Every structure is written in C-alpha cells, then in structure tokens.
Amino acid sequence: MNRQTMRVTDEKYFKAWRRATGGENISELRKIFVKFVKSKPQATFNYYTESAAVYSSRIEGNSLDLSRFINSQPRKRKFKAKEFAEIENLIAAYTFAKRRKITEANLLEAHGILSQNLLGKSEQGVYRKSKMAVLGGNRIEYFSPEHTKVKMLMTELFTDIAALCKTKLEPERAFYHIALVHLIFVHIHPFGDGNGRGARLLEKWFLSQHLGTASWRLPSEAYIWTHREAYYQNLRVLGEEFYELDYDLCIPFLQMLPAAMKPFTVFN
Template structure:
C-alpha cells in the first residue's frame, strides 16, 4: 500500500515536470516565430528603402548623354507613351515654343544638301550664260531635288522654265513658292509681278474654253443615243476612278458588274464592294435630291452625302463628324471639338455672295479643298469632297467631273501645294479634269466633235481600263 502511494506520487511529479518543460518549450517556439516574422518585415522594409535611395542616387548622378535622344538604341514600341500623345488630347494645347521648334526642324534642310544644291545652282547659271540651257535645266532640277524650299533655286528654276519651256504657269508657281519661303526675295517678287498679267490671261482663257465645251454638251439633245451611252459610261467611270484614288483595286468591268448586278466579285474584299455601293448610293441621292434642291447647301446635306458614302463600309461612323484626332501626311486637321463651328463657317462661305460670284470651276475646286482641309470625318473625306464638288458643277450645268486614278499622285501633290499657300495649281488641276470629262462627252458624240478638232486620242484614254 505504501509502495503504491509512492509510485503514484512519483508519477505525478514526472507529469508536473513534463508539463513545465512543454510550457517552456512552447514559449521558446512562439518567441522564435515572432522573431522570424519581425526579421522578414525589417528586411522587406530595408529592401524597399535601399531601392528608393539607389534610384534617387542614379537619377541625381545621371549624365546629360542619357537624356539626349538618338544617342542609344531604343526598343521600337507599337504605341507612343502618354507624354508623346499630347496632341491627341482634347484639353491639351501646343505651346508656341514646341510649334516653332517643329516647324524649324521640318523647314531647315540638311546643310550638306543645301551646299550641294547651291553648287549645282552656280554651275547651272554658268551653263546658262554659255547658252547651254538644257544642261542648266537638268542641273537646276537636281538642285531643286536637294533643296526644294531654297528661294534662289526656286526662282532660277522658274526663270529657266519660262525661258526654255515657255511654261509661264509653272514658272509663276516657282516664283510664288520662293516668296513663301522668303517674302523679301526681290528677284522672285519682280518675276511674279512681271508674269502676273500673262498668268491671269491663261487662266481666264482656260475657263472660257471650258464654258464653251459645256455649252456645246448642253446643246446635245437628251434623246441622243450616243449622249445617253456616254452618260452611262461616265457614271461607271466616275465610281471606278473615285474609289480607285482611295486605293480600291476593282477594275472598271468589275465596278460596272457590282453596280449593275449587286453580285460579289471573287478575290475582292467586302470593303471594296461596299465602297462602290456607297458611292453609287451617294451619286443617286445627289442626282435625285440635291441637284434640284431650292436654297443653299447645308451641313445636313453634306452629312447625308457622307452617310451614303460610308453607309455600307462603316454604318456607325457614316454621317457623323469624327470624334478623334487624325493626321493626313504633313497636314494636321483641326481638333474634333472645332469641326462643327468650322463646318458652319464653311457652309456660310458656300452660300456667300462672294463665293457664288466665282466661276463654277473655281467655286467647286475651292469647296473641295476647304472641306478636305477641315477633314471633318474619320474616313471618306476625299470621296465626300469630290461629290460636293460635282454637286456644285452639276448645278452649273457641268457633268460630274472624273478625277482619273492615274493622276492620284498629282492630285495629292496639288493639295499639298494648296496647304503650302498656293491653291491655284489645284484649281487648274480641277479645271483640267473638267475639260477632260467634257472631251469624253464630245468625243462620244462624234457629230459635235468638229467644233473641237484638238480632241483626239487623249480623250479616248478616259474610257479605257487600266
């Protein structure tokens, strides 16, 4: 009995000792876990602090070379960073300093090219003094390619064009561009003043000749079978060349097939089909609604034209002013928020007495250019502008003018010259296209061609397919 009690007492003592040992061990484990957590937190905070100090240290001691663009290779990115897209933001403004800097970079030509151009100019002048005008002209063309905005090169090139080729219009254009670069250029100013009267006479004679051809076409009876065939052919030609200028690859026969049958052409995209259908719808709308409309042209009329031009291609954007900034070569059109008031001003000019007093070809060409310059739509600006131009011409008794797709580069070049300040070359280009279209009708109705013996194979090329 005594032994049993002694064993029980010893067991209890052992249990107490084990419990105390476990409690001490658990206490040490808990302390170790807490210490480990605290260590991780301290190391993490120290890492962040060190990285911040290192970054500030590198920024402070960065060399100027690192901040100079173009001194090291950069990864090409598909989209610019936000700070390079300031012009896209409606609320942003372009500072005067940044605008002047960009103009200066764009206008200043490389020194080496300018030096070579001036050397070529000096040699050309020497050859010209020796009577070797053909060689002098080639050297001046080379100098013009090297320094297309140098006023001396432009002026001397114009003088040589006037002397050798007797091309007064192009010479006057060179003088004008020289004055645009240097308004105080005495030789260019004197040359332009000298040819001014002759240029005006040539432009007036061209417009009179166009009026005479228009009156001759207007005198042809509507029942004339040849005229009816010519109108139908001109309709397909107009669609084919108008969409072709924008890059449509449909041939003339394919364009005719899409318009007449509404059947798809194999190997051509849906967009190309819809561009043709949209232009067909816009022409029919103009012919049935706007051409005989009383009153002036309105903004809604222009939107309705565009709604049909782009209706099959992009129904959501058709008939709507653009809501984003766009870029057209070197021309930056107005911001989207400026478009509605600019279009109101444009329509006000369209219906003004000063505009209506202009010759229809001049009036139509200026309307075309002014609208393209505003660029009010995200797409279809060129087609809508050419349709507006043809609406004005049709109201004045002219047929719809066909701007040939073969003249695409020249067409855009004339628009660029207009952006540079000289809109006359573009007006002459539209006058030339108008005369070509009239020649098409006169050639198609052979009994009326006797009044214009100069109409020959050049008119036939209008109705030939590429």
C-alpha cells in the first residue's frame, strides 16, 4: 500500500498484527497490559520520565547513560553540558505532555521545548522549511516528503488522532493505532531535528489518554534502545522514498511497542 492511501485510522493490518502479538481469538495484549498496570511501580514517575528521556536521547546518539545522568550533580554537568541539556529539555517536554491533551498545537509546543539544544530558535516548534533526507552512516537511507507538504500531512495526521481520541480505545487498538502514528510521523519527518524523540513522546502521550497514567512508565524507549538495530531495520524495510513506502511490511515495526511490556510476556 502506498503512503498516499495510508491513514492511522486504517485497520487493514489490525488482525495480522494481533495474531503476531498475542493471538487472534483471545485478547492476550489486554491481559498483559492489565497485569502491567497493576504491577507495583518500582520508582517515582520522575524516575520513569528521566529514564524515557535518557534512552530516547541515546537512540539519537547521546552518550550519557541513565546512571550517569541521575547521579551527576548539577555543578559537575559542565562536561558534556549539551548532552545533559538535551535530556533535561526532553524531560521538560514529557512533563508538559503529561499536563496537556494530544493536539497538533501542543505537539509543536512540546517540540519547541525538546529542541532547544538541537535547533536554532527559528526552527524550534515549527515545521521544517527545507528538504530532508535521513542519513545512515555514509549513505542516504530515506527521502522525506517535500517541506511544502508537511503542514498538510501533519494536519491530516492530527485530524485522525482527534478522531481516535473521541472514544477511549481498548488496549489492543490503542497500541496498534499509536504504533501507526509513530511510523507515519517518522516518515513525514516534520521537523529539522527531534523527529525520533517526538515520535516516542507521542506514543506515551496517546496511550496515556486512552489507557491511563501508567502508560508513562512503559519502558518503550529503553526497549527501542536495546533493540535499535531491529528498530531501524523495521523502518528501512518499508522503503527509501516517502511516496514508495510499502506498508504491507509494517507488522514487525508495529510489534515493537507492545513488546516493551516484557517480562510480562514474550512475543513471537
């Protein structure tokens, strides 16, 4: 299926995704999520936010690990100050999102917060105004759509998100649809930088509005960091050009978010 006909409200792949993540006839994912929600938090929500921000930043090349970030006193953060600031800004963006509804305007504001040390001031919290290609090593891995199409595509995306948020989704559908949001968001690549961080923030933001605040402690960023080679391969296999993406190959990517609930389950 070409991206031009793919919307995040589309359930074309839902049955195949559900079979791959827990069974077609019984709702394994719902049982697993309920078990996850009922599990006793092992730390404060501040810790979970710090963990999310550290791992999301590490995926993008930040060298600081969780222990070093948490245990470093502010006066000792002059070394690698930019990397500390990137994480602190992302923590602030998560904190902002926890208090707001998931809307296009609020996403732009959240991006303005998380990108303070990633982009120049004129590019923070605004859609990109130039062409964008994703580099992998010494080669171009993906060509995003023209910058002139970004606003239209993002408005379409958030129109669909608003439609999905009119009613509370059950866990299976919440996980399925937000994984599609993540995928389509990174394919649009709407910002000059901070797209991966923004997509991972959107996951928890969406889940929390459907499934409650426990969603904020889902270790999805840590899971992606640990399985980052698979994460990028699952993106890469869909294609190198926005207008030639093959969403029939999306199931492995859509499986990664529910897989973050391990050790509550083991997915195939």
